[in-house]
Amino acid sequence: MKLKLPNPGLDDRIPSHTELEELQAGDRPQWDNKAQYMLTCVGFCVGLGNIWRFPYLCQSHGGGAFMIPFLLLLVLEGIPLLHLEFAVGQRLRKGSIGVWRSINPYLTGVGIASMLCSFVVGMYYNTIMAWVMWYFFNSFQDPLPWSQCPINDNKTGFVSECARSSPVDYFWYRETLNISTKIEDSGGLQWWMVLCLIAAWVVLWVCCIRGIETTGKAVYITSTLPYVVLTIFLIRGLTLKGSVSGIVYLFTPDVDELMNPSTWLDAGAQVLFSFSLAFGGLISFSSYNPVHNHCEKDAVIISIINGLTSIYSATVIYSIIGFRATEKYDDCLARNIMSLLNTFDLPEGNITESNYDEVFRTLNSTNPETIQRLNLTSCDMKTFLSEGVEGTGLAFIVFTEAITKMPISPLWSVLFFIMLFCLGLSTMFGNIEGCVVPLQDLNILPRTWPKEVFTGLTCLGSCLIALIFVQCSGNYWLALFDGFAASIPLLVIAFCEIIAVVYVYGIDRFNEDLKFMVGHKPNIFWQATWRVLSPLILLVILVFYFITTVSKKLTYIVWDPESPVFPTLAQVTYPDWISGIIFILAGIPCLAIPGVALFMFISKRCCKKDRHYMEESLNTISDKVPVSVATSD
Amino acid sequence: MWTVWTVWMVWMVCLVPTTSEALCTEDDGYKVRLSIKTALGGDAYEWNESEMFFFKATLAFAMRTYSGGEQYDVSNILVCDETLRVSFVFVVTKPSNTSELVPRTEVENAIKKSRHRINSAFLLTDQTLDFVGINPTLAAPIQYDTPPWLIAFGVVMGLVCAGIVALLVSTFLNKKRSKKSADEEEAGRGNGILCESIRGKDGLFNQGLVDDDRLTKL
Numbered sequence: 076m077k078l079k080l081p082n083p084g085l086d087d088r089i090p091s092h093t094e095l096e097e098l099q100a101g102d103r104p105q106w107d108n109k110a111q112y113m114l115t116c117v118g119f120c121v122g123l124g125n126i127w128r129f130p131y132l133c134q135s136h137g138g139g140a141f142m143i144p145f146l147l148l149l150v151l152e153g154i155p156l157l158h159l160e161f162a163v164g165q166r167l168r169k170g171s172i173g174v175w176r177s178i179n180p181y182l183t184g185v186g187i188a189s190m191l192c193s194f195v196v197g198m199y200y201n202t203i204m205a206w207v208m209w210y211f212f213n214s215f216q217d218p219l220p221w222s223q224c225p226i227n228d229n230k231t232g233f234v235s236e237c238a239r240s241s242p243v244d245y246f247w248y249r250e251t252l253n254i255s256t257k258i259e260d261s262g263g264l265q266w267w268m269v270l271c272l273i274a275a276w277v278v279l280w281v282c283c284i285r286g287i288e289t290t291g292k293a294v295y296i297t298s299t300l301p302y303v304v305l306t307i308f309l310i311r312g313l314t315l316k317g318s319v320s321g322i323v324y325l326f327t328p329d330v331d332e333l334m335n336p337s338t339w340l341d342a343g344a345q346v347l348f349s350f351s352l353a354f355g356g357l358i359s360f361s362s363y364n365p366v367h368n369h370c371e372k373d374a375v376i377i378s379i380i381n382g383l384t385s386i387y388s389a390t391v392i393y394s395i396i397g398f399r400a401t402e403k404y405d406d407c408l409a410r411n412i413m414s415l416l417n418t419f420d421l422p423e424g425n426i427t428e429s430n431y432d433e434v435f436r437t438l439n440s441t442n443p444e445t446i447q448r449l450n451l452t453s454c455d456m457k458t459f460l461s462e463g464v465e466g467t468g469l470a471f472i473v474f475t476e477a478i479t480k481m482p483i484s485p486l487w488s489v490l491f492f493i494m495l496f497c498l499g500l501s502t503m504f505g506n507i508e509g510c511v512v513p514l515q516d517l518n519i520l521p522r523t524w525p526k527e528v529f530t531g532l533t534c535l536g537s538c539l540i541a542l543i544f545v546q547c548s549g550n551y552w553l554a555l556f557d558g559f560a561a562s563i564p565l566l567v568i569a570f571c572e573i574i575a576v577v578y579v580y581g582i583d584r585f586n587e588d589l590k591f592m593v594g595h596k597p598n599i600f601w602q603a604t605w606r607v608l609s610p611l612i613l614l615v616i617l618v619f620y621f622i623t624t625v626s627k628k629l630t631y632i633v634w635d636p637e638s639p640v641f642p643t644l645a646q647v648t649y650p651d652w653i654s655g656i657i658f659i660l661a662g663i664p665c666l667a668i669p670g671v672a673l674f675m676f677i678s679k680r681c682c683k684k685d686r687h688y689m690e691e692s693l694n695t696i697s698d699k700v701p702v703s704v705a706t707s708d
Numbered sequence: 709m710w711t712v713w714t715v716w717m718v719w720m721v722c723l724v725p726t727t728s729e730a731l732c733t734e735d736d737g738y739k740v741r742l743s744i745k746t747a748l749g750g751d752a753y754e755w756n757e758s759e760m761f762f763f764k765a766t767l768a769f770a771m772r773t774y775s776g777g778e779q780y781d782v783s784n785i786l787v788c789d790e791t792l793r794v795s796f797v798f799v800v801t802k803p804s805n806t807s808e809l810v811p812r813t814e815v816e817n818a819i820k821k822s823r824h825r826i827n828s829a830f831l832l833t834d835q836t837l838d839f840v841g842i843n844p845t846l847a848a849p850i851q852y853d854t855p856p857w858l859i860a861f862g863v864v865m866g867l868v869c870a871g872i873v874a875l876l877v878s879t880f881l882n883k884k885r886s887k888k889s890a891d892e893e894e895a896g897r898g899n900g901i902l903c904e905s906i907r908g909k910d911g912l913f914n915q916g917l918v919d920d921d922r923l924t925k926l
Contacts, residue, residue, distance in 0.1 A: 212857035212864075226846050233846070267857075274865055281871045289875070413743070420791040423745040527879060 079581045088177045089167055092591050095366045103168065104287050106363050111291040113373065115360055118298035118501025119351050120381045123203065123470075126498065129349070130389035131465035132341050134325050137332025142386075144333065144342035149382050152612045153346045155604035156569060158374035159576055160352060164361030165370050166588045170512030171355030174362075178580045184671030185571050186513055188564060188664040189355035193509030195560045195660065196354070198537045199553050200506065201279060202544040203467070204499045205271040207492050208278075209251055210471065212271070214488035221246035222479040240642035243476045248634045251471070255547035256635045258555075259650055262547025269545050276538040279500065283507045286526050287363060290504045297497040297504075302384075304494035305391050311487070312394030321397015322390055324460050336619075343616040348561070349381060353568040356505030359512045369593055371601075392469070399477035400459035407454035414449050467550075470495060507533060551631060559657050563624060564664035566617040571668055573610050582606060629653060732788040736809050737799035738816070739840040744794065747836035755794045760787065764798075766829050767819075771800055771810070774818035779803050816842050 090098070106112045133141045167174045172186030213220055224237035224245060232238065237245035248254045255262045282293040312318045332338050351357065361370065405428075412426045415438065426434050439446045464473055478487045511529050515522070520529065544553050576585060582605065590596045632644035740763075745752045753759070764785040771780040780803050790796040800810040819826065819842055827837055834844035 208864075209857070212860040215860050216852075216856045223849065225849060230846060230848070231843075270861060274861060274868075277865065277868050277872070281868050281875065284872065284875050285879070409746075413746070416793060417741060417795075420793040420795060422792040423743060423794070525879065525883075527876065 078578055079583075080579050082179055082579055082581070085178070085580070085584075088180075092588075095166075095168075095591075098168075098366065104363050105365075106287065107291055109368075111287075111294060112360065112364060113377070114294040114298040115287070115290060115501070115504065116357065116373070116377050117380055118294050119356055119360070119505030120349065120377060121298075121301070121384050122349075122351070122498055122502035123200075123495065124345070124349050125381070125385045126388050126392065126495070127466055127469040129345060129385040130325065130392045131469070132345055133389050134393070134461070134464065136335070136338040136341060137329035138324070139326040139328035140330050140332055141338065141342065144339045145346065145385075146382065148339070148343045148346045148612065149378060151604060151608050152343060153350050153352075153381075154374055154378045155601060155609045156347075156352050156573065157350055157357070157378055158371055158601065159573060159605065160357045161361040161370040161374050162585070162589055162592070163576055164358035165364050165366065165368055165592060168362045170359045170362065170516050171509065172513040172516040174358055175575065176516075178575055180675055181672040182571075182575050182579065182668075183675065184668035185568060185575065186355065186516075187671055188568050188667045189353060190510055190513040191664045191667065192561065192564050192568065193354045193356065193506045194533075194537065195556065195664075197503060197506035197510060198541045199544060199556045199560075200499060201275050201503055201537065202272060202541050202549070202553060204279075204496060204503070205268060205275040205545070206251065206467070206471065207495045207499065208274055209268065209271045210475070211489065211492035211496060214485050214492060217485050219475075219479055219484050219488060220250070221475055222484070236636050239636075241476070243472050243479070244642060246475075247471045252550050253547050254550055254634050256633055256637070257647060258548050258551040258631070258653070260548055264542060265545055265547065265549075268549070269542070272538060272541060272545050276534050276541075279503050279507065280530060280534040282500065283504055283511075284527050284530055286508070286511070286530070287360070290508075294501060294504070297501040300497045301494045304490050305388055307490060308487075309387075309391045309394065311481070312391060312398060315394075315398040315481070317401025318394035318397045320401060320456070321393040321395070321460065324397065324457075325389060325393040340616060340619050340623075343612060344562070344566075344620065347565065347569060347613075347616070349385065350378070351502065351505055353565045353572060354505060354509040355513060356509035359508045360505070367592055367594075371589070371593055371597065392464075392474075395474060395477045396460060396464060399473065399480065400456055402477075402480050403459045404454050404456050407452060411451045411454065414451060418445060418449060551633070554631060555653070555656065556660060559624075560660040560664075563617070563620060563661050566613065566620060567665045567668070570610065570613045570617055573605065573613065577605050577610070629657075731801065731807070731809060732786045732797060732799045734789070734797045736812065737786075737797050738812070738819075738842065739789075739795060739797050741793065741795040741838040741840065742830070742832065743836040743838070744830075744832070747832050760790075762829070766826050767798065767800065770818045770822040770826060771815070774814070774821055820845065 133145075163174055167177050169177060170186075171189045172183060175182040175184075175186040221243045224233035224242045226232070227234045234245070236249060240248075251268075253262070253265050281289075282297075283290045347353075364370070408428055408431060412428075412431060415421070415426055415434070416423060419438065419442075435446075462473070474491065475488070478484050478491065481487050507530065510533050511526075514520070514529055514533065520532075543549065546552075576582075582602070585605075586596050586602075629649040630646050631649060633647050635641060635645050635647075638645040742755065744755065761782065764782045764787065767785045768780040768782055771784070772778060780800070784801045784803055784806070785798055786801060787796050787798045800815050802808045802810055819839055823834070823844065827833055830837055
């Protein structure tokens with residue numbers, strides 16, 4: 076397919092092959108070694124989603140059978156897009172705005188949309204880091220504060236909200252978030268959360284203060300420590316009772332789920348979001364590489380590492396969840412047995428776990444009214460295994476509860492939250508890169524200002540706006556942002572990226588570039604996926620995602636002690652003005668793409684008279700003589 | 709004489725238990741449940757007469773401690789309704805008058821006061837030695853002067869701020885140093901390009917213009 080959209084002046088905007096060959100470092104940062112680059116990319120891709128989104132998807136979409144759509148879409152969608160971003164960054168040697176502006180000035184909107192997405196996602200992602208830090212700080216005590224309920228004022232019993240739910244729920248919803256009952260009740264800022272938020276942004280700033288010069292050192296720890304901790308937890312988990320039942324539950328295949336289209340949709344979305352594509356960070360990181368870096372190999376290696384990490388962490392998480400479910404089941408059964416023993420005055424040891432059902436049936440047939448009055452809760456392993464195992468609920472409720480049941484709980488708690496913090500921090504490096512470098516490219520602030528100022532201003536600005544998330548209603552705002560700001564815009568940007576490179580830049584020119592950089596033309600797999608398969612898959616996912624988002628009712632779940640379904644979260648409809656907020660979050664990045672194109676078109680038409688030769692694109696070639704001759708029009 | 713004595717003995721033997729049975733009801737006393745196997749597992753001891761005697765003695769001790777020395781004895785603790793569960797009902801009679809019961813509230817307070825001692829005597833806990841109706845007083849959670857999380861927060865923030873200061877200072881010093889060396893190299897700057905960067909490219913010394921002066925010196 077030789078479809079190519081007209082694109083005049085491309086050669087003037089991008090460095091030619093000979094220029095790339097003679098390129099010296101200049102003022103563009105460089106990686107100290109290949110390991111830093113790989114660790115940074117792996118850290119950016121491997122994030123909290125691998126820990127708390129993938130295991131849930133795996134378990135809810137047919138266990139082992141979910142591997143099929145996941146791995147298939149990884150190969151057809153993830154790897155090609157990753158290779159594309161790496162190659163584009165390495166070839167054009169700019170951040171996301173610079174790259175799209177070089178390909179065609181009308182596409183600057185793609186870069187701006189990437190920057191906005193990076194900014195918004197970075198803002199709420201670091202709030203989750205603040206929550207992780209809060210739990211980390213609270214792990215340095217024995218017993219852990221979420222292992223027992225606080226006592227009420229007249230010392231007769233536990234606080235009612237805690238007694239009706241559980242100590243972990245209470246610690247999360249009341250002592251951490253101090254959550255309100257609906258999104259309109261802002262409730263004011265929570266001072267302890269503000270402190271943790273400031274801590275999270277300051278730690279981030281110290282790590283990325285000078286760009287990759289500092290993050291390149293930080294990733295040696297933040298990218299490797301999670302794997303160490305996961306292995307420790309795996310070993311610990313496998314020695315606990317009931318862990319294997321969790322792993323079995325996770326991977327038990329249910330092939331019927333493959334017929335369900337939402338399985339494929341979720342797999343595709345997970346692959347895309349898991350690879351942190353369309354944020355612009357990967358393009359930036361790749362642009363600091365030497366010209367002849369083997370980006371094809373890098374893309375494949377990083378994709379494989381990301382996929383394997385997802386599966387590995389799912390195993391670890393579910394071994395611990397299996398342990399927790401078994402403990403809860405045993406507790407439930409022990410309570411029921413004690414109830415029966417007490418009511419019927421039977422000696423201890425008459426009813427055990429093995430003969431419980433039998434004895435229960437006998438007693439039920441002989442004394443049905445007594446049994447009825449006892450109100451025994453039925454104990455079901457499956458319910459315990461499938462409750463609350465996604466998102467913040469997994470990390471802050473389910474896993475913390477499992478930790479309290481292990482011996483030496485503070486140690487496991489510290490390890491777990493350090494791991495979560497490292498995972499999130501390495502992802503934040505990519506987000507900051509995706510914000511700061513476009514900001515520099517846009518020339519809003521003078522270029523002579525040091526990088527520290529850019530990173531500092533970004534961190535400060537994000538921290539101030541993120542104060543929304545540390546109010547009482549903060550968690551509801553975060554869920555809103557997570558649902559709308561990070562899904563549809565990214566799909567749109569990714570789709571535009573691949574269309575831009577293949578059809579505006581030209582797949583032939585791109586193949587030539589890869590031949591120049593890597594040594595051989597990309598083979599038929601890359602051609603097929605770049606030209607047809609990946610854009611098609613992205614389009615299908617985008618359309619379906621859009622339809623499901625637009626057609627679903629605008630509801631959210633709240634923690635309301637007064638509600639009849641407490642302690643289950645109650646479902647409430649959003650207020651009307653939320654649609655405006657959703658439009659701003661999801662619409663503005665998407666509309667930035669055509670909007671900026673239109674703006675550039677109009678400004679070009681009306682300012683044609685006093686247009687000077689644009690010399691910006693040549694600045695990065697440091698030893699090229701700057702042409703300051705004004706061509707008269 | 710003998711017959712009178714025998715009749716009296718029989719009457720005593722029959723009556724005393726009935727009298728004590730009449731006193732021992734759940735409404736006037738408390739039901740106790742012991743879950744020895746749950747608490748001790750393999751080390752569980754057998755519940756027998758001696759253990760029951762020990763329990764009565766412990767209760768008598770609790771009553772003595774609460775009442776401040778009144779001579780309660782094992783015989784003042786009456787037990788009935790024993791089951792295989794290991795549960796029974798007990799009442800406490802006054803030492804001065806064995807047919808009068810100590811009020812429930814007094815018994816409750818006495819047990820609450822010595823609860824820990826009673827539990828330890830039997831190697832059980834508040835949950836496994838259950839006095840039905842007497843709720844265990846909850847242990848107050850540990851109160852810290854400074855919450856531990858603030859200490860951890862302070863340590864981390866201190867380290868991070870030290871790091872930021874160090875990095876900013878080193879940037880500033882680097883800038884000063886490079887500015888000094890840049891001033892020294894100002895002479896070597898042509899039209900904005902550092903001489904070093906074009907040194908190897910036939911640009912600094914233009915080989916095209918042959919330096920004839922050296923050769924053509926007459």
